[in-house]
Amino acid sequence: MSIQPRPYAVLCGGLGGSRFVDALAQAAGPEQVTAIVNVGDDVEILGLHVSPDLDTVLYTLAGLLDEERGWGIRDETTNALELAGRLGGETWFTLGDRDIGLHLVRARMLREGVPLSEATGRLAELLEVAVRLLPASDDPVRTFLTTPAGELDFQTWFVRNRYADEVTGVRYDGAERAGPAPGVPEAIAGAEVVFFAPSNPFVSIHPILAVPGIREALAEKRVVAVSPLVAGQAVRGPLAGMMATLGFEPDVRGLAAVYDGIATDILVDPVDAGKLPGALVAPIVMVAPESRAEVGRGVVEALG
Amino acid sequence: MSIQPRPYAVLCGGLGGSRFVDALAQAAGPEQVTAIVNVGDDVEILGLHVSPDLDTVLYTLAGLLDEERGWGIRDETTNALELAGRLGGETWFTLGDRDIGLHLVRARMLREGVPLSEATGRLAELLEVAVRLLPASDDPVRTFLTTPAGELDFQTWFVRNRYADEVTGVRYDGAERAGPAPGVPEAIAGAEVVFFAPSNPFVSIHPILAVPGIREALAEKRVVAVSPLVAGQAVRGPLAGMMATLGFEPDVRGLAAVYDGIATDILVDPVDAGKLPGALVAPIVMVAPESRAEVGRGVVEALG
Numbered sequence: 001m002s003i004q005p006r007p008y009a010v011l012c013g014g015l016g017g018s019r020f021v022d023a024l025a026q027a028a029g030p031e032q033v034t035a036i037v038n039v040g041d042d043v044e045i046l047g048l049h050v051s052p053d054l055d056t057v058l059y060t061l062a063g064l065l066d067e068e069r070g071w072g073i074r075d076e077t078t079n080a081l082e083l084a085g086r087l088g089g090e091t092w093f094t095l096g097d098r099d100i101g102l103h104l105v106r107a108r109m110l111r112e113g114v115p116l117s118e119a120t121g122r123l124a125e126l127l128e129v130a131v132r133l134l135p136a137s138d139d140p141v142r143t144f145l146t147t148p149a150g151e152l153d154f155q156t157w158f159v160r161n162r163y164a165d166e167v168t169g170v171r172y173d174g175a176e177r178a179g180p181a182p183g184v185p186e187a188i189a190g191a192e193v194v195f196f197a198p199s200n201p202f203v204s205i206h207p208i209l210a211v212p213g214i215r216e217a218l219a220e221k222r223v224v225a226v227s228p229l230v231a232g233q234a235v236r237g238p239l240a241g242m243m244a245t246l247g248f249e250p251d252v253r254g255l256a257a258v259y260d261g262i263a264t265d266i267l268v269d270p271v272d273a274g275k276l277p278g279a280l281v282a283p284i285v286m287v288a289p290e291s292r293a294e295v296g297r298g299v300v301e302a303l304g
Numbered sequence: 305m306s307i308q309p310r311p312y313a314v315l316c317g318g319l320g321g322s323r324f325v326d327a328l329a330q331a332a333g334p335e336q337v338t339a340i341v342n343v344g345d346d347v348e349i350l351g352l353h354v355s356p357d358l359d360t361v362l363y364t365l366a367g368l369l370d371e372e373r374g375w376g377i378r379d380e381t382t383n384a385l386e387l388a389g390r391l392g393g394e395t396w397f398t399l400g401d402r403d404i405g406l407h408l409v410r411a412r413m414l415r416e417g418v419p420l421s422e423a424t425g426r427l428a429e430l431l432e433v434a435v436r437l438l439p440a441s442d443d444p445v446r447t448f449l450t451t452p453a454g455e456l457d458f459q460t461w462f463v464r465n466r467y468a469d470e471v472t473g474v475r476y477d478g479a480e481r482a483g484p485a486p487g488v489p490e491a492i493a494g495a496e497v498v499f500f501a502p503s504n505p506f507v508s509i510h511p512i513l514a515v516p517g518i519r520e521a522l523a524e525k526r527v528v529a530v531s532p533l534v535a536g537q538a539v540r541g542p543l544a545g546m547m548a549t550l551g552f553e554p555d556v557r558g559l560a561a562v563y564d565g566i567a568t569d570i571l572v573d574p575v576d577a578g579k580l581p582g583a584l585v586a587p588i589v590m591v592a593p594e595s596r597a598e599v600g601r602g603v604v605e606a607l608g
Contacts, residue, residue: 047412083405101387
């Protein structure tokens with residue numbers, strides 16, 4: 001694995017994160033980008049370690065993602081899950097068959113003692129992904145949400161309960177004992193700009209920042225938080241509602257408050273340009289893969 | 305799990321074994337049969353414990369087997385294996401997607417400390433299989449073959465090298481330290497008749513007999529060995545060639561020599577009736593599932 005510093009480091013979660021990393025990689029070249037990916041959503045399903053955010057970024061960059069669904073692999077089947085379900089295995093978290101092929105290879109590496117960061121690097125190389133992909137940590141960090149139904153782990157809240165439970169608090173279990181994965185502090189230190197991808201700050205970006213050493217590494221950097229809200233709405237997912245119940249305005253001003261003292265710049269979509277004086281402005285809607293190169297170029301230009 | 309003694313106990317391997325157990329279950333009722341299955345072929349593939357003989361018997365009795373191929377599940381896909389292969393996982397041993405569904409559930413039970421016999425019982429119950437299925441042992445017993453290419457583990461010899469290497473010796477690694485799985489001695493002791501299924505004696509039946517306690521349990525019993533050879537040929541597989549290189553006539557006389565002092569009766573197909581005076585005789589070709597009930601009835605009648 002190259003240890004050349006790369007100009008862009010991106011802290012990110014899954015869907016919005018993967019699209020932004022793809023946009024930046026298309027605009028600036030994949031060798032210019034390091035993605036530092038949230039592991040707070042990681043979960044064990046059918047005995048397999050699953051890293052949903054890492055997988056979404058990996059599949060997106062490898063051209064395997066089911067872009068329609070926004071997760072998993074294209075043209076996927078679910079035959080393994082179906083029989084496992086008949087045999088008492090859990091089916092609430094959908095693992096496709098191809099997906100399981102990757103999980104089997106990775107789970108074996110992890111059981112053999114290969115750190116997640118090294119496993120990720122090997123898989124990315126085999127899938128010819130030139131963006132450098134790093135988990136935030138090789139140690140377990142797990143996001144838990146306080147709700148009226150009690151404290152729920154991320155996947156129970158998000159997938160099993162379809163984020164129906166109101167969130168009044170967030171906790172990153174294990175974070176205080178975790179360390180950044182090898183290469184993470186160096187990727188931040190060597191970057192010209194560190195982006196926060198347009199991911200959910202509470203369940204994608206904050207669990208990365210909660211790993212001791214990462215927030216400190218950002219202290220002297222230019223940190224540009226790309227807004228996951230456009231006109232007060234998340235492109236997808238429960239962010240607007242979470243911001244309200246966690247005490248923030250569900251718009252770019254609220255986002256600026258969330259990242260106050262951490263980000264040096266907020267980058268917003270032109271529709272929100274008037275709402276936040278001093279914000280960087282560039283179009284940031286990039287659902288369609290073919291729009292991403294242009295979004296990436298616009299973001300790089302907006303840096304000035 | 306019921307501990308009622310059952311009149312028939314069958315020591316068996318995969319394909320021929322599963323068909324014979326199915327035949328006997330169809331003729332006498334599944335609740336009358338205990339199958340004691342070889343584990344010498346067990347192998348770890350993509351980090352999953354695979355028990356090919358147990359799986360073939362289970363799939364056959366559950367009506368899931370791909371009867372055309374003689375292994376695996378009907379209407380199977382191999383998408384997991386394909387992506388695992390792209391990521392450096394081994395692909396020489398075909399695991400179908402549905403198959404992997406079962407392996408995931410079982411591998412997790414085993415990692416949690418559930419013995420193979422208990423895992424097998426749970427899976428059989430969930431698949432509504434009323435034959436009692438027992439692995440010969442919960443301990444690792446692995447068949448190795450001496451060949452001019454060196455000593456090879458069973459699956460390397462059989463699947464990877466397609467049994468091209470001449471076999472001059474067989475060894476059951478771990479057998480001396482193994483014990484019979486819970487229920488095996490009782491199933492033998494309680495049976496009116498113990499069958500050796502028409503499986504390969506060297507790689508299916510002997511690895512069961514090599515487990516201390518099992519051969520001893522047979523000493524006072526009526527033991528009927530069903531010939532895996534019909535007119536000097538195995539219905540499938542490399543048995544005839546192995547018998548020759550291991551110093552036995554490749555026919556029912558050779559089989560009688562292999563089981564001398566262990567089996568009390570040899571049961572042969574009518575085409576071989578003249579070759580072995582004193583043998584029990586019944587039709588034993590049962591490739592087609594619809595022929596099995598009749599084969600089973602003929603075998604039970606031939607017991608006299």
